[in-house]
Amino acid sequence: MDWNLAERRLYLCTPDRPDLADFVTLCVRGGVDIVQLREKSLDDRSILRRAVLLKELCSELGVPFILNDRPDLALAAGADGVHVGQDDLPVAVARKIVGKDAIVGLSTHCDGDLEAALDQPVDYISAGPIVATPTKPGRSGTGTAYAVHASQSADVPVFVTGGVSADRVGELFALGITHFVSVRSLTESDNPFEEARKMRDAIEASIATSQANALRE
Numbered sequence: 001m002d003w004n005l006a007e008r009r010l011y012l013c014t015p016d017r018p019d020l021a022d023f024v025t026l027c028v029r030g031g032v033d034i035v036q037l038r039e040k041s042l043d044d045r046s047i048l049r050r051a052v053l054l055k056e057l058c059s060e061l062g063v064p065f066i067l068n069d070r071p072d073l074a075l076a077a078g079a080d081g082v083h084v085g086q087d088d089l090p091v092a093v094a095r096k097i098v099g100k101d102a103i104v105g106l107s108t109h110c111d112g113d114l115e116a117a118l119d120q121p122v123d124y125i126s127a128g129p130i131v132a133t134p135t136k137p138g139r140s141g142t143g144t145a146y147a148v149h150a151s152q153s154a155d156v157p158v159f160v161t162g163g164v165s166a167d168r169v170g171e172l173f174a175l176g177i178t179h180f181v182s183v184r185s186l187t188e189s190d191n192p193f194e195e196a197r198k199m200r201d202a203i204e205a206s207i208a209t210s211q212a213n214a215l216r217e
Helices: 020-030 044-061 071-077 091-098 111-117 144-153 166-174 192-216
Strands: 010-014 034-037 065-068 081-084 103-108 124-127 158-160 179-182
Touching (some): 010 020, 010 192, 044 065, 071 091, 081 091, 103 111, 124 144, 179 192
Parallel strands (some): 010 179, 034 065
């Protein structure tokens, strides 16, 4: 399927969990429009089983499903794409494995990463984390300046990571950051549907404000 990633604004990145299907369903119904499974502790067969489950679920919900790190398992699961980091397989290799029609995303953390990414066959990049986060142990935050620079420089969508919450969306959007990855705000929430809805409402309000300001200019 030809997904228009530019129109997708709220990206859930989640590890495996016992209630995975129910959790993802609540998040998507609340406003998430891209889902990634990022699981570092399971064996390959277990990751594949969970990826197949999420691929089937996301297809029913009408959102793309991305698998982290493993283009081979993404292909085997029929995932819509793969997300790779700076220390994973090169983008060109991942692209060769998943095919020309699949989504390939790439993590970036600094200007050097960004400059290299702009010449690679990626469909989106992530920028950050803008603040240090437990999901990226040992990595310091980039601050918002890098995320703004990446958002302004890339000709593909730039999804910003690290400390993204409903309360911060308006502030980040005003800086020119328009696509968001959520991890802990959703995975640690007691009500992921409501949390996703708050983030989606904040995004839609920011878009409306931006459009209104553009009309005044």
